[in-house]
Amino acid sequence: MLQNFKIKPGIKQIFRTGRWLRSRFSKGVLILLYHRVAQTDHDPFSLCVTPGNFNGHMEYLRNYTHPISFQEMLGSFETGELPKGAVVITFDDGYADNLYNAQPVLERYHIPATFFIVSGCIDKSFWWEDLTQIMYQPFSLPNQLSLTIQNHAYTWKMNDSGTPARRNLFKSLFQLSRSVPTGERTHLLKELKAWSAVTDEQWQERRPLTAGELLELAAKACLEIGAHTVNHPLLADLPLSGQEQEIIESKFSLEKLLEKPVISFSYPYGLNSDYTSKTIFLVKKAGFHLACSNFAGLAGRKSDRYQLPRLWIKDWDQTTFARRVNRWLAG
Ligand SMILES: [Zn+2]
Incomplete structure (x- = not known):
């Protein structure tokens, strides 16, 4: 199902820049935000990256950057020894295609990743x-x-x-x-x-992970599961009690299923206006170690760990992806 990706001669220059970046810069960590790895007819939210392009992205990251986990990122913030060209891969929502189309590619290139799951949608639909x-x-x-x-x-x-x-x-x-x-x-x-009068027939390719599939994903080496609320609401529009319920229950239900701590969180929609300072307080209070937003930037030692910036990755070919990643890593 995955296409074999061949490097085009025209992007050698971009790759040279990648090598140069890896040797020169350690300004911060670039956290990438993916949602789906799939090919679909209707993608009104621009969530999909095709399997072929995703393979191209991971191949580039493995060869020209330094993919790390959130744990390694936090560790490097403590020691002050940030790897050069560091990137962290994240996925929001918990689509089934994350297991079938993304995980094998991550494994092929030995790239760690964190999957933020909408806990109330497991076994159901989004x-x-x-x-x-x-x-x-x-x-x-x-x-x-x-x-x-x-x-x-x-x-x-x-x-x-x-x-x-x-x-x-x-x-x-x-x-x-x-x-x-x-x-x-x-x-x-x-x-x-x-x-x-729509039929009840599920759009199978758009479904969330089942509990069994999530356990399979969580069991893979270097893959971490984080929480992304219970129902994916706009937190800023909920009363505080409703926000707290969404935040805490997603953590508890995932921990119960996975039988291990869930310490990372991502805000639904994730723009500054989609959550408030009180939401951040509730995320800290729930015991999460970090939280991701949805605006671009580099995460450094001085960044707010509860509003980590992320770059939303679109269905770019390898050249476009490399150019954008290089631009951010170069600061
Ligand atoms: Zn989401």
Whole structure:
């Protein structure tokens, strides 16, 4: 299933820069953020990197950078001996393709990684993928949608079932869904399923890991499991009690399943506006050793360990990936 990747002569210069970077710079650690390693028709959130490109990324990292784990990163912050060209690989959400398409490549290149899991979605489905399935099903949708969400009445008119109308409605529904309490979101999705008459057939390739698959992933050498809340809410929009529940329960349920401590966390969505200083306090209080955000930068000794920057990796070919990684590592 994985393509063999051949190095093109045109990118020799970029590779030379990579070698140079590894020998010269130790300004900080570049933490990479992946979600899925898969090929799909609908990727409205730009979550997918194809298996071929992912192989190209890992090949480059192994040959021209210094991939390390979070443990090694924290250790190097303590000693002050930061490896040159250090990178940490992370995955958010916990898609099944992480086990089948990413893990074998990580193993091939001996690259450590941390997987942040939405604990309440294990063995179930991701609500945003349910929404994608409803909105991007191949059949036409009814012309009007009326919903009441958090005591507000909404009506959308769809004059046609073409892509722009669907995309706009999808965007609105996603924004509304991520801010409502879990019970209301479940109810909303049920209403949408009935409205769209979508079949219950799962989009298998978009599913989360099962408990068994997560245990398989966690058992691999150099792979770490972190928490990413229970339901992937927009934490900043939840009351403090709701935030605390999402943070603590994800840690507890993963620890119960894995029978080992879960010490790293990543904020859903992860921009500064998606969590607050109180969220950070709750993450510290829950006993996590570090937390990752979703804005680019280098992590250094003086960085806030509870807001570590990450570079969101898109479906770039190896040349583009190498150029972007080099740019960040060079500071
Ligand atoms: Zn996420």
